[in-house]
Structures are given as structure tokens and as C-alpha cells.
Amino acid sequence: xxxxxxVSETFKDCEFTEQWNAWQxxxxxxxxxxxxxxxxxxxxRSVVPVYFTNEESGYTNKVNYMMDxxxxxxxxxxxxxxxxxxxxxxxxxxxxxxxxxxxxxMRYKLWSKEGAFKVKVLYWNAGSYKVLVDGKEVxxxxxDRNTGIAKPVxxxxxxxxxxxxxxxxxxxxxxxxxxxxVQVKPVDSIPSNVRMDWTMDEFYSAGGTTSFADxxxxxxxxxxxxxxxxxxxxxSVVVDYLVTVDPESTESASD
Amino acid sequence: xxxEACFSICAYSNEKxxxxxxxxxxxxxxxCPYAGFVAPGHACGDDESDLxxxxxxxxxxxxxxxxxxxxxxxxxxxxxxxxSLAVYKAQWGSIGTAYEAAEIRMRDVTVxxxxxxxxxxxxDKGDKFPTNKxxxxxxxxxxxxxxxxxxxxxxxxxxxxxxxxxxYGQNGSKDYHHDVTSGYLTTNLxxxxxxxxxxxxxxxxxxxxxxxxxxxxxxxxLLRRNPDSSDYIPVQKFYNTxxxxxxxxxxxxxxxxxxxxxxxxxxxGFPCTAPNNVVMTFEGTSFTG
Numbered sequence: 001x002x003x004x005x006x007v008s009e010t011f012k013d014c015e016f017t018e019q020w021n022a023w024q025x026x027x028x029x030x031x032x033x034x035x036x037x038x039x040x041x042x043x044x045r046s047v048v049p050v051y052f053t054n055e056e057s058g059y060t061n062k063v064n065y066m067m068d069x070x071x072x073x074x075x076x077x078x079x080x081x082x083x084x085x086x087x088x089x090x091x092x093x094x095x096x097x098x099x100x101x102x103x104x105x106m107r108y109k110l111w112s113k114e115g116a117f118k119v120k121v122l123y124w125n126a127g128s129y130k131v132l133v134d135g136k137e138v139x140x141x142x143x144d145r146n147t148g149i150a151k152p153v154x155x156x157x158x159x160x161x162x163x164x165x166x167x168x169x170x171x172x173x174x175x176x177x178x179x180x181x182v183q184v185k186p187v188d189s190i191p192s193n194v195r196m197d198w199t200m201d202e203f204y205s206a207g208g209t210t211s212f213a214d215x216x217x218x219x220x221x222x223x224x225x226x227x228x229x230x231x232x233x234x235x236s237v238v239v240d241y242l243v244t245v246d247p248e249s250t251e252s253a254s255d
Numbered sequence: 256x257x258x259e260a261c262f263s264i265c266a267y268s269n270e271k272x273x274x275x276x277x278x279x280x281x282x283x284x285x286x287c288p289y290a291g292f293v294a295p296g297h298a299c300g301d302d303e304s305d306l307x308x309x310x311x312x313x314x315x316x317x318x319x320x321x322x323x324x325x326x327x328x329x330x331x332x333x334x335x336x337x338x339s340l341a342v343y344k345a346q347w348g349s350i351g352t353a354y355e356a357a358e359i360r361m362r363d364v365t366v367x368x369x370x371x372x373x374x375x376x377x378x379d380k381g382d383k384f385p386t387n388k389x390x391x392x393x394x395x396x397x398x399x400x401x402x403x404x405x406x407x408x409x410x411x412x413x414x415x416x417x418x419x420x421x422x423y424g425q426n427g428s429k430d431y432h433h434d435v436t437s438g439y440l441t442t443n444l445x446x447x448x449x450x451x452x453x454x455x456x457x458x459x460x461x462x463x464x465x466x467x468x469x470x471x472x473x474x475x476x477l478l479r480r481n482p483d484s485s486d487y488i489p490v491q492k493f494y495n496t497x498x499x500x501x502x503x504x505x506x507x508x509x510x511x512x513x514x515x516x517x518x519x520x521x522x523x524g525f526p527c528t529a530p531n532n533v534v535m536t537f538e539g540t541s542f543t544g
Binding site: 001002003004007017019020021022028030031032034036046048049061062063064065066067068069076078080081083085086087107109111112113 | 426427445446447448450453467485486487488489490503504506507508509510511516519520521522523524525526527528529530531532533534535536
């Protein structure tokens, strides 16, 4: 594999061979994770550099978009395909940080024979996203009252298992396995926040997030499934939630 | 016009041409400026086809052979193949493709002592194919031979040499011929990498890359990336490969990204990063010699 500073030396059982300008590894957990932006402005808007990182190993891969290969008369077109391949050791989790607002519609694919890992995508903007595998939506992990956010991604539900965590931070996490394509799509939503003069125990003993979603949806005259709780935290009780569109009535405006 | 192939078979118009009852077998092309042969392949796995087989190209200034898709729609939609071919001492790509197809295979081919090596690029305009695969099967690739790259008592060329220029998929494709005087061959990539790009090498034998320098002192490498491959080099998967008399030092050379790519017309702030992310995997490899 390539000799890439802060990347190659973090992979286990690998040795640099100067005559190759490359590393030789005795392990099967190597592959390439590819991300691509599918929005209408994916050739015009820059989100680079894109940083793929793994904190434990010190892995930091700074990735660029693709070369501008077209000319508009005398000038370059300034169009770059927003596709980001990064070599990875496939038994580690990775964080993806785009230098601009990430594209709403994205795909990720892992090209490897072995391994599986969690991908954490940082978002600079509040929003709501759904994850699809093979065109089918993978339901986000259930809410965990102990942590006040959705349950962590463990991989037990396979490729596409996911959660979106909002509130003070915004990130999407999903599990990816070899040759699986994970598709991320935005969900039209209104970010909302309610502060209630309760204790956390009182909130959960009164039905917690389920009752909260029922009551808000009843007040708004919408289905409870359109209320997505993204975080619950002390203060006294603060609930961050999203009011999403009815999927039966309209398609996402971002499609 | 620059249509200078020695043989242009069902390819001259730069469009897929009917190629009924054409059989080009057991021919030799040499000394050709653009390509020895520009010729159609056959459907993958069609062992009966003799549309273009058992031909040899050598000592070409351009490519040895450019294998294009035939007029059968399945060639582009599914897979097409070139098989039972041989090329030696080609100055540019020995056997090359840069044409639209979900999968392009070269099978049972022999490539000897070439400058740019075998280079199979499958084009996928619009990223519409579920896969965009370049494959080399049951083939033999040889390093530099004893024969000089010049006639006796003449100055010799001294190019860098390679066996395989790492395969991949791209969004753009090449014309079969170039209607300009400065036409670029299939190795000159001027388009984005494709989303579904794959590269696979199965059951091949690499022979006699005995040193990482040629007789005249230039670099020789068995596996090397295309100098223009700025965007995406997919995982290079090698299965059941035999390295026969290949020295460790000549096996691979992975160049860093070209620092000149860091300009407003190419990759902007810093060089494109495909060369930083090349992974080659080997299973069932054996060594002889």
C-alpha cells in the first residue's frame, strides 16, 4: 500500500520498503473506504480537505476531491467530482470531518475482504438523516434514556445500523461491512427544543420520550412517527427533537 | 487526421461498426505509429470467437493493441474480452483499453518488455454500471529482454519500463482513433475516477523482472500506477499470482502524488490524493526462479 504520512505507519504488521516507496503488510484487514457526494452541487461545492481519522491509532488521512479535467474555453471548469477514497485498516472505527457542510445525499462503500467498522460523520448543521442499504431504510437505533441519545452503534444489526445524535453536537454514525453501500439521505425537518421544569426521573416516569412524542404530535396534529427525539439532557429537562415531514405526503425536497 | 494504426478493424469511424463475418487471426503488426491493432474484443467467455485472435504486435511507437467493444450491445452493458494475443516492445501501452463497458477482460495474453505495460481501463459514463471492472486472467507479463530497443548500430531508446500499469475505471472514454495530430493514447487519463471501479488479476504469471533498472539505467517496475491517476485507484486484487524470476526491488513502485497537481486548474490547494490510497492485496501467491 501507499506510503502516506500519519496513515501507513498506523497499520499493524506493516513494513516500509524504500525501493517500492510502499508498505508491505501481513494482514487481511486492509481496504478502501469510498465516500461520494450525490447532491446537485457535488461537482461545484467544495468540502475539502476531508479528514478521515482514528484517534486511538493516530490515523489521519487528508483527502482531496478529484482533479478538474474539463475546460470551458480558455478557463478550467472548476468542477471536481466529490468522491473521496481512503485506505483503511478495517477493524477500526473512523471519523469523517468535511471542511464544508457535508453533502446531504451521500454514499459510502467499503472495498475489502475482511473487517467492519463504525463511521462517524460530523455535521456542521442541524438536520436529520436516514440511512439506506440496498435501497431500504435501516431504522435508527432506539433512544437510550440513560444516555439521553440513541443507543450506540454496535454492529450487531449489520451494515447500515445507525444513529443520528443532535443537540449540542451533530453527527451520524453507521456500521459498514465489506462491499456494502451505505446511502445517507437528508430528511426534511424542523429542529426544535423544549425546556421543561422537571427532573429527569419525573420526565421518564411520565412516559419519557414516547409520551413526549405523542403529546407534541397530538398538539401539532401530525403522526407521532414524525417526531424524532435526538437528545434529552438535564437543564432541568431539555429535549431536542425534529419535526419531520410525512413520508406518505411528500418526497424530500433535497432529493 | 491521425489514424495511423497498422490494422484498424471495425474501428475506423470511431463508432461501433458492424463486424459480421470478420476474422482476423495469426497476423503480425510492427513499427506502427499509433497502434499495431485497433480491434474489437468478443463477449466474455466466448471461446469460439475468432473475430480477433492469435495476433501479435511488436515494436510499435504507440500501443501494441487497443481492444474496443464490438457492436454487440452486451459488450458494453455486461462484459467484453480480448484473448489469445501477444505484444512485445510496445512503446506506449502494450494492450490498452479506455472504452465504455461494465467489465473489460484480457485473458491468455502475453506482454513482453514494454514501456507502459498492460493498461486496462473500463469507462463508466455517469456512474451507471453496478460494477466497472478491469480484469487480467491467465496471462504472462515479461520484463526487459536481451533484445535492444533499436536496430543494430543505431542509438537505442531508454524508456522507463513496466509490466502492469495499475487498472481502474473512469468516467471518460477514448476515441478508437484520434482525429488530431497530437492524439493521446489510452494511458492519458483526463476524466474522473468511476464510483464502481474494480481491478482484478487472476492466475497470471509475471516473469523476469530481474532488476529495478533497465540495461540503460532507467527504472523498471512490474506494478506501477499511471502517472495521471490522480483520482481513484481501486483495490488491486491479485489471485493465484506466480512471480517467476522477479526481484523484490522490481516488484512495485508507488509514486507519491505529483506536487504540480496543486494548482487552481487541477486539484486546487493540494495534490489529489489517489496515489496516497493505493491498496494491493495478494492471495495464493507463489514465487519461482
